[in-house]
Amino acid sequence: xxxxxxxxxxIKEISGVNPLKCMKCGKCSASCPSYNEMDIKPHQFVSYVVxxxxxxxVNSKSLWKCLSCFACVERCPRDVKPGKLIDAxxxxxxxxxxxxxxxxxxxxxxxxxxxxxxxxxxxxxxxxR
Amino acid sequence: MKYSYYxxxxxxxxxxxxDAYARAxxxxxxxxLEEIEDWQCCxxxxxxxxxxxxxxxxxxxxxxxxxxxxxxLVTLCSAxxxxxxxxxDDMKNVEDIRTRANNYMELEExxxxxxxxxxxxxxxxxxxxxxxxxxxxxxxxxxxxxxAYYGCLLLRPSxxxxxxxxxxxxxxxxxxxxxxxxxxxYPYRNECCGGYISLKEKDMSKTMxxxxxxxxxxxxxxxxxxxxxxxxxxxxxxxxxxxxxYFTELLAEALGVKEEVQKS
Numbered sequence: 001x002x003x004x005x006x007x008x009x010x011i012k013e014i015s016g017v018n019p020l021k022c023m024k025c026g027k028c029s030a031s032c033p034s035y036n037e038m039d040i041k042p043h044q045f046v047s048y049v050v051x052x053x054x055x056x057x058v059n060s061k062s063l064w065k066c067l068s069c070f071a072c073v074e075r076c077p078r079d080v081k082p083g084k085l086i087d088a089x090x091x092x093x094x095x096x097x098x099x100x101x102x103x104x105x106x107x108x109x110x111x112x113x114x115x116x117x118x119x120x121x122x123x124x125x126x127x128x129r
Numbered sequence: 130m131k132y133s134y135y136x137x138x139x140x141x142x143x144x145x146x147x148d149a150y151a152r153a154x155x156x157x158x159x160x161x162l163e164e165i166e167d168w169q170c171c172x173x174x175x176x177x178x179x180x181x182x183x184x185x186x187x188x189x190x191x192x193x194x195x196x197x198x199x200x201x202l203v204t205l206c207s208a209x210x211x212x213x214x215x216x217x218d219d220m221k222n223v224e225d226i227r228t229r230a231n232n233y234m235e236l237e238e239x240x241x242x243x244x245x246x247x248x249x250x251x252x253x254x255x256x257x258x259x260x261x262x263x264x265x266x267x268x269x270x271x272x273x274x275x276x277a278y279y280g281c282l283l284l285r286p287s288x289x290x291x292x293x294x295x296x297x298x299x300x301x302x303x304x305x306x307x308x309x310x311x312x313x314x315y316p317y318r319n320e321c322c323g324g325y326i327s328l329k330e331k332d333m334s335k336t337m338x339x340x341x342x343x344x345x346x347x348x349x350x351x352x353x354x355x356x357x358x359x360x361x362x363x364x365x366x367x368x369x370x371x372x373x374x375y376f377t378e379l380l381a382e383a384l385g386v387k388e389e390v391q392k393s
Binding site: 014016034037064065071074087110115118119120121123 | 137138139142143144170172173174175176177178179180184206208281284285286287295320321323324325326327328329333337358359361362365366
């Protein structure tokens with residue numbers, strides 16, 4: 001099995017999603033509050049997994065723009081849940097050595113007096129292993 | 130009535146108001162919030178991967194503690210509620226996660242999702258009742274035009290959260306009516322504030338929160354209320370056009386217990 005095929009299988013396994021159910025209606029992308037910031041849009045993300053183009057996905061800035069707002073998950077008429085696929089791709093990246101998107105060293109300069117603890121724990125959980 | 134209560138990390142630090150007003154209001158309404166001993170942070174976001182186990186254990190511990198006491202578990206922070214409710218669903222319905230989490234936990238009796246998880250607003254709606262709440266209001270906030278800001282985590286995915294209609298919720302509007310004020314329904318009330326994006330990309334959440342503020346202001350809201358410390362933070366970091374407060378502050382005010390909280 002090629003490495004990209006393996007990674008596509010891994011993304012499907014971690015997410016528990018079957019991307020073949022997608023009927024390309026685009027409702028996920030239409031709902032996504034980060035749409036303008038994403039290079040690969042949520043509906044395209046599903047096709048990339050189907051086509052096993054994982055290299056593009058793991059290098060996509062979309063991984064770090066998804067807000068886990070679950071609008072796509074809520075509104076998907078086929079229960080494909082693109083947000084879960086994006087999270088799984090993010091996991092495939094951050095579970096590798098030295099691939100964290102957030103380092104504790106960055107924190108001091110990101111802090112301000114009102115910043116809630118919830119923001120730090122949430123970001124750490126999404127951005128690193 | 131006594132409930133187990135899970136405050137969460139931020140309610141001990143930056144969101145002490147959210148917690149203190151809730152406790153005082155609960156007392157005034159005749160129910161008790163019994164804090165779970167040695168609770169641990171829920172992690173802030175639900176771990177979506179089907180193979181994530183260790184990251185769910187803090188929720189399982191809290192859930193099991195409530196089960197042992199035979200109480201429902203009440204949450205207040207939207208994020209804690211989201212995480213704990215979804216982990217509870219995993220423990221109830223996902224055999225693989227239930228088995229592996231219980232293998233870690235080695236409890237006297239395995240935990241299988243028995244605990245009922247309630248958000249404080251659900252307690253008000255489903256246990257106290259908004260009609261009953263209305264009767265206990267001594268200081269109605271008459272004439273105040275208030276926009277409910279729901280955000281994401283209380284509503285979606287609705288199949289699991291089962292909190293309210295995810296596209297047209299009304300629980301917070303009903304709450305606003307119960308405390309004597311006037312709810313302002315505006316289209317952006319269930320749009321995302323940006324959540325954790327505001328750590329590294331402050332402009333992104335700022336743009337999103339401006340839209341929410343503009344939408345609420347355009348429909349005539351004078352202030353916004355929320356249950357989530359991160360939503361409150363993000364909204365306050367935008368234009369600041371409208372004041373944003375925790376719903377429990379207004380509840381305490383309406384019940385006439387706000388001042389005693391402020392003094393303590």
